[in-house]
Amino acid sequence: VMVWLRRCTHYLFIVVVAVNSTLLTINAGDYIFYTDWAWTSFTVFSISQTLMLAVGATYYLTFTGVPGTTTYYGLIITVYTWVAKGAWYALGYPYDFIVTPIWLPSAMLLDLAYWATKRNKHSLILFGGVLVGMSLPLFNMVNLITVADPLETAFKYPRPTLPPYMTPIEPQVGKFYNSPVALGAGAGAVLSVTFTALGCKLNTWTYRWMAA
Numbered sequence: 001v002m003v004w005l006r007r008c009t010h011y012l013f014i015v016v017v018a019v020n021s022t023l024l025t026i027n028a029g030d031y032i033f034y035t036d037w038a039w040t041s042f043t044v045f046s047i048s049q050t051l052m053l054a055v056g057a058t059y060y061l062t063f064t065g066v067p068g069t070t071t072y073y074g075l076i077i078t079v080y081t082w083v084a085k086g087a088w089y090a091l092g093y094p095y096d097f098i099v100t101p102i103w104l105p106s107a108m109l110l111d112l113a114y115w116a117t118k119r120n121k122h123s124l125i126l127f128g129g130v131l132v133g134m135s136l137p138l139f140n141m142v143n144l145i146t147v148a149d150p151l152e153t154a155f156k157y158p159r160p161t162l163p164p165y166m167t168p169i170e171p172q173v174g175k176f177y178n179s180p181v182a183l184g185a186g187a188g189a190v191l192s193v194t195f196t197a198l199g200c201k202l203n204t205w206t207y208r209w210m211a212a
Contacts, residue, residue, distance in 0.1 A: 006210050010063055013056075013206070039180040042144065046137040046184035047191060049101045053077070054132050054192050057107055058124065058199025063206075067115035074107025099143035106135045110196075121200055129196035133188030137181045 056077070057070040081100040088098040113128035114120075 002210060006207075009206055009210060010060075013059060013202075042137070042140070042180040043184045043187070046140060046180070047187055049140070050106075050133050050136045050188045050192050051195050053101075053103055053106060053136065054110070054129060054195035055199040055202065057110055057132075058128070058196045059202050059206075061110070061114060061124070062121065062200050062203040065119065067111055067119070070107045070111040070114070071104065074103040078103050096146065099140075101136070102139040102142060103136075105139050106132045109135055125193060125196045125200060129193035130189045132196070133190070133192030134185045137184030137188060141181050 053074070057073045060073045061067075061069045063069075078100070081103070085095075085098045085100050089095050109131040110124070110128040113131055114124045117123035117127065
């Protein structure tokens, strides 16, 4: 019974994190829709996406203890987010307008930190956390670069769920000194250490809960 309960808890958590990663990205994290605040949104959502990747991947990795698990987890949430992208495309949005986070390179770096330090959990938290936090905004900037004419598209396909306070009024030029990658990576490098530690702690709590 305990093995069954443990596996169910484990897979439930993975699905919950993967689905929430998708929701953060598609429903809230589609910074292109917030065209006037694109750089600000990019920074904020880079951090939220870092949270989903670091916590879920670290939980999964420390659960199995097998290097390579994080890369596999990155593949899982990549599939989830691309399915969500397909759903938005089916609703009539341009294919190149709906962005998905680039999870895999950052997930591989997290794996590398665990493998290279011979499965040292503290190194995973410190080195892996910093690597994920610094790399995710960098890779995700590809999304903004590859979107075709975001300003025109944003007004051609307005979001029905866009709240009044997010309605574009005038361009916010120079937000964050036009360096969202630097700000996102800087904040991510600090915060991801905490996120990764949380993933490890969640694993411990899960085991204790199942053993109670």
